[in-house]
Amino acid sequence: MAPAELRELKAQLQELLEKGFIRPSVSPWGAPVLFVKKKDVTLRLCIDYRQLNRITIKNRYPLPRIDDLFDQLKGAKVFSKIDLRSGYHQLRVRAEDIPKIAFRTRYGHYEFLVMPFGLTNAPVVFMDLMNRVFKPYLDQFMEKELYAKLSKCEFWLDEVTFLGHVVSIEGVKVDPSKIQAVVDWRPPKSPTEVRSFLGLAGYYRRFVKDFSIIASPLTKLLQKEVKFIWDDKCQESFETLKSLLTQAPILTLPIEGKEYVVYSDVSHNGLRCVLMQEGKVISYASRKLKPHELNYPTHDLELAAVVFALKIWRHYLYGEKCHIFTDHKSLKYLGTQKELNLRQRRWLELIKDYDCTIDYHPENLPGLPPEREIEFPIELIPGSTPISITPYRMAPAELRELKAQLQELLEKGFIRPSVSPWGAPVLFVKKKDVTLRLCIDYRQLNRITIKNRYPLPRIDDLFDQLKGAKVFSKIDLRSGYHQLRVRAEDIPKIAFRTRYGHYEFLVMPFGLTNAPVVFMDLMNRVFKPYLDQFMEKELYAKLSKCEFWLDEVTFLGHVVSIEGVKVDPSKIQAVVDWRPPKSPTEVRSFLGLAGYYRRFVKDFSIIASPLTKLLQKEVKFIWDDKCQESFETLKSLLTQAPILTLPIEGKEYVVYSDVSHNGLRCVLMQEGKVISYASRKLKPHELNYPTHDLELAAVVFALKIWRHYLYGEKCHIFTDHKSLKYLGTQKELNLRQRRWLELIKDYDCTIDYHPENLLGLPPEREIEFPIELIPGSTPISITPYRMAPAELRELKAQLQELLEKGFIRPSVSPWGAPVLFVKKKDVTLRLCIDYRQLNRITIKNRYPLPRIDDLFDQLKGAKVFSKIDLRSGYHQLRVRAEDIPKIAFRTRYGHYEFLVMPFGLTNAPVVFMDLMNRVFKPYLDQFMEKELYAKLSKCEFWLDEVTFLGHVVSIEGVKVDPSKIQAVVDWRPPKSPTEVRSFLGLAGYYRRFVKDFSIIASPLTKLLQKEVKFIWDDKCQESFETLKSLLTQAPILTLPIEGKEYVVYSDVSHNGLRCVLMQEGKVISYASRKLKPHELNYPTHDLELAAVVFALKIWRHYLYGEKCHIFTDHKSLKYLGTQKELNLRQRRWLELIKDYDCTIDYHPGFGEGFEELGASKGFVFKELDLGLLDSLPLACFKI
Structure with missing residues (x-):
């Protein structure tokens, strides 16, 4: 072992001895020990019992199937999870077996008296105990002296994470944090690595x-006498499995008594089935x-698929009503067939045990579709001549597939041999x-085909019709195009050539220019009366791809739910992974995909303008910084696209229109x-155009583009050009204005003024911005910074704008700060004044800024949220007259001074907060009285959740804003104390979400100490990565409820003090x-008391x-008030504790000593796998 591991070993052995869990041994047995790192970077002591496990008789007591556990939760809306503290250590080992589990270390030979981790039968013995304890009531926890770890227990949750799954009222889905291990898996290099990957x-x-079928190239590599060759098929299988797991659906939980539906199918690859309800x-x-099944006839294979479904889901289907769909018609009459072979008779007997009905539902279409009122026509441009192209070359594998698919199409009657002069190639x-x-490849034919102008539906119109829907269904027609015949005289035109012959389609194939509109015409005719016409028109739906009674439905790259419409993350990933284009064609492709979601992006056209320029004729393709930025x-x-609401008929619409030198923009x-x-x-x-006409053009643009919403509906339009409000009363209008006015009169709309930017100086208020200087300060004047030509042009424009608004004026002040530009999110430039030198000599205003925790706490119980963003907030406050010269600034174009409060001054936030508090105290209505303008386009009302100061607040509680956390995730390892400080500043902003933040971050904080040399070692890297990882998995914290009792769980270790604040089982x-240097000498009693005091101080607010229940794992603290002999420090802390209405109770931190476990459990460990998860002693309850 490494020196650090030896030190840890010594400490953990001492701890285990003190608890009475181990004792010195003279046993002839002895296993080695090793360390495994836990999530929180501490080390777990593990005994390598693999040799002992090989000679241990396996206990066959059944561990519960995870499916069964989940099935019991159906219908539950609220979940709780209990984690037993050091579960295994709460069970004794049978006396005669203690010597067998001895282990050897450098510091001696020891043996466990309690059940350790890593033994082959440990999980099943512990499960046996759990079953005995839980059978009657949960109260037996107390009777059996089984301690739960409150900090890891969770109660009254909307969803619970359990054994790699997330369970909620919706059903079961995979735990994203576990799937990440699959996603990050590198291609295996040996059968062992393949086995590990397939296991996970x-x-x-x-x-x-189709998991087994997709994974078949990988499972082949595990067969004996098969050489390990990682080929393209293996890589494809590997990547497909990873991809499908990241997109894994939510599976519903079965409802007892409801009929089950099974859809079974067979292919040359394997058997597959779906269980639904x-x-x-x-x-x-x-x-x-x-x-041997490869030789079965089709009938037997289809029957095998049914039997496979009944066997694998017996625990669901036995004794329940079940409807089985198969695409083999003869199975429907299986019970009436007289001649059956032995295998069929055996399977028929098995099927008779179930209350099931077998029905026919075609996987593929049965022959030509019936003649309908619509056939697919192909009208050619006059003078067109037949086109015939040589077949494309194909790889051997493709040729085999081509032969098989041609045979299948011939058998179905969809194609026939052709002698047509036409012939397209295939691929x-x-x-x-x-x-x-x-x-x-019908591209040549499409060029000479007359286009059908039948309108395809706009996706916006489809979504708008779903407003108010709470439950969604999706129907996918089976091989839709193949359910429509081609007009007889046009069949020769769609002939195609292959190496195996010349063929022509009798049904509508994919790839023809008018196929979508002809099919849509049929759909409109069929769906107009009722959905029942599916049967009448013999249109088959593909049940395995249809979905019913969904809370949200994914459709054409969008996700629709009761909340509204959002982009489908799996589709957006293609945009995110797109590499910078290298040609106009690639730019066009990117804009085509990104532009599909333009309604979700504010100012899409303006932001995309550098890219659209590259598509203009006679413009040379040069990919510059502007293009890359766009x-x-x-x-x-x-990736941050919002959820857009669906319109409600009859409700008033609001349009906010605006114009800039870049373009027109509006929000509905x-x-x-x-x-x-x-x-x-x-x-x-x-x-x-003059400004008036441009502003009017923006209004007209909005009315035209959203005519389908606004025509015939009430509409309120806000513009930042005051004269438009009186447009109808103006006498002198040019021809363009008159034409636009006529168009506006067609709408039931009101145009109102709402300034985009503030006009003129704000009114005088009771508060002005003062700048008090440290006595003896002298004026500071700094040379202007150098700027690029583009920045100089922008500076000139912004100075002119500020002068026109009256926010600045020319100055002769002896003061002068330099200016610079900072890019905003929308790639425009923000003018900033560098007031750092002035701020150093400014007396700080001590007016308190609100703590973010206090802001969130006030939102407890709120279900609906609104957010108001004041327009150019600082510019709505004047600077005190005598202080105006102090905020002068120098530019190449002159010397100016602000008359309103600019950004960058040290006291600006607190002065503005003072004004806000005065204004908001009585009512929000004072906005009007005080002439404070809000920016409607950035305000949000009646939201289910609101994003505020890097947090997302909802009825569930507070969580971190994922878009902000991305900056932490993308942070590179720091290379200096300054970079460490920056990282900890950002990560520390979310410290309340991270358990043991200070302790985990201690290697980094050490680097910030004076006289400590900067050395980035493994501990620093580990701390850095752990913090990033924990922040991406940060939980939702609940908001406190006034009047409800609080629970504090405090603890101390050699690393530091740590505590958790909870209410109703949820973490607040x-x-x-970290422990301070002098605290390292405190006795354990004082450290535990220090943890309690730390919790009371930090959460005093x-x-x-309030009533408070504090749990500590030091028993003597429970009797603190009755102790007679207390030192000075203890007396001082006791006085502080008496100020609170709190009760201190004992709750063991890591289980009690062995002697207190007692033999009263009536349980001994009889016969004694490394690597089994310690999460097995978890129990999940249905509430």
């Missing part, structure tokens, strides 16, 4: 359709065909499930929620700190005057 991935096989998937199952495209889709900004904004809202964003660049001729906050 296979744990979630019920979530993956009420249209929701409960589980997927699949297996490869065994070698293959890989599908998601790694199979190959046969595609005909590219990255679009990607970033799409209803009830304070955004429905859509829209923007466009100014056209060249519009650059000459974590707190920790919660606990003072």
Whole structure:
């Protein structure tokens, strides 16, 4: 062992001896020890009992199946989780077996008296005890003296994480933190590594359709006498499994008494089936065909799939009603068939044990579809001649697949041999499930086909119709296009050539230019009356891809729910992973995909303008910094795209329109929620329009683009050009204005003034911004910073704008600060004045800024949130007249001074907060009286959750804002104390979410001490990575409820003090700190008392005057008030504790001494696997 491990070994052995869990041994047995790192970077002592386990008789007591555990939770809405403290150590080992579990170390030979980790039968023996204890009541915890670890228990949760799964009222899904291990797995280099990967991935096989079939190239590598060769098929299988697990669906939990539906199927790859209830998937199952089954006839294979489903889901289906769908028609009449072979008779007997009905549902279409009122026509441009192209070359594997698929299409009657003069080539495209889709390259035919102008529905219109829906269903037609015939005279035109012959389609194939609109025409005709026409028109749905009664539905790259519409994260990933384009074609592809979600991105057209310029004719392709910036900004904004609400018919719409030198932009809202964003660049001729006309153009743009929402509905339009409010009364209008006015009159809309920017000086208020200097200070004047040409142009424009508004004026002051630019999120430049020298000599204003914790605490119980953003807040406050010269600034274009409060001054936040407190104290209505303007486009009302100061607040509580945490995740290892300080500053902002923050961060904080040399070692790296990891998994913290009792759990270790504040079993906050040097000499009693005092001090604002229950793992603290002999420090702390209405109780930190466990449990450890999870002693309860 390393020196550090030896020190840790010595400490842990001492601790185990003191607890009475181990004793010195003279046993002839002796296993070695090793250390394994835990999540919190501490070391877990492990005994390597592998040799002992090999000769131990295995206990066959059944461990519960995880499926059974989850099934019992159906219908539960609230969950609790109890974690027994050092569970195994709460069970004695049978006396005669103690010598067998002895272990050897450098510091001696010891043996356990309690059950250690790593023994082969430990989980089942512990499970036996759990079953005996839990059978009657949970109260037996007390009777059996089983201690729970309160800090790891959770009560009254909406969802609970348990054994790698997340369980909620919706169902069961995979735990994302566990799946990350699969995602990060590197390609295996040996059968052992393949086995490890399949072991972890296979744990979630019920979530993956066709798991066994997809994994077959990997499972082949595990067969004996098969050489390990990692080929393309293995890599493909490996990547597909990783991809499918990250997109794993939520599986529903079964409801007893409800009918089950099974959909079974067979292919040349294997058997597969889906178990459903009420249209929701409960589980997927699949297996490869065994070698002898490859010779079975199709009938027997289809029957084998049914039997496979009944056997694997027997625990669900036996004794319950079940409807089985198969795509083999003869199985429907299985019971009436007279001649059956031995295998079929055996399977029929098994099927008769179940209350099941077998029905036919085709996986593939049975022959040509019936003749319908619509056939697919192909009208050619006059003068067109037949096109015939040589077949493309194919790889041997593709040729084999081509032969098989042609045979299948011929058998179905979808194609026939052709003698047509037409002939398109064929190619293959890989599908998601790694199979190959046969595609005909009809591009040449499409060029000479007359386009059908039948309108495809706009995706916005589809979503708008879903407003108010709480439950969604999705139906996927089976091989939709193949359910429509081609017009007889057009069949020769869609002929195609292959190495195996010349064929032509009789049904509509994929790839033809008018196929979508013709199919949509049919859908509209069919769906108009009723969905029942599916049966009448013989249109088959693919049950395995249909979904019913969903809380949210994924459709065409969007996720629709009762909340509204958001982008589908799996689709956005393609945008995020896009590499910088290297040609106009690649730019066009990127903008095509990103532009599909333009309604989610404010100012999309304006931000994308550097990219759209590259698509103009005669513009040379040069990828510069502006293009890269635009590219990255679009990607970033799409990953943070908001949820857009769906419009409610009859409710008033609100439009906020605006214009800048970049373009027109507007926002459509209803009830304070955004429905859509829209923007466009100014056209060249519009650059000459006067401001009035541009503002009017923005209003007209909004009315036109959202006509389908606004026409015939009440609408309130806000513009920042005051004269538009009186547009209808103006007498002199030019031709363009008159035309636009006529258009506006068609709408029931009111135009009101709402300033985008403040105009003129704000009114005089009771508060002005003062600048008090340290006595003896002299004026400071600094030379202007150098700027790039683009920055100088921007400076000139912004100075002119500030002068026009009256916010600045020319100055002759002896003071002068330099200016610089900082980029904003929307890639525009913010003008900043460098007031650092002035701030150093300014007397600080001690007006208190609110603590963020206090702000959040006031929101407890709120279900709906609103956020108001004051427009250019600081500029709404004047500077005191005599202090104006002090904030002068120098530029290349002159010397100016602010008349309103600028950014960057040391006291600006507290003066502004003082004004806010005075204004908000009585009512929010004073906004109008005080002429404080809010920025509507940045305000949000009636939200289920609100993002505020790097946190997300909802009815559930407070969590970290993922977009802010990304900065922590992307942080590179610091290379200096300054960089460490910056990292800890950002990470420390969220310290209340991280248990033991100070202790974990201690290697980093050491680097900030004076006279400590900066050395970035393994401990620092470990601390750095652990903090990043914990912040990405930060929990939701609850908000405190006034009047409810608080619970504090305090603890101390050789690292520091740590405590947890809870209420009703939910965590409000974590707190920790390192021990100070002098505290290292304190006795244990005083350290435990220090942890209690630390909790009372740090959470005084919660606990003072409230009932509080404090748990400590030091028993004597319970009797602190009755102790007679106390030192000075203890007396002082006792006086502090008496100020609180608190009760101190004992709750063991790591279990009690062996002698206190007692033999009263009536349980001994009879016969004694390294690597078994210590989470097995968990229990999950249905509330």
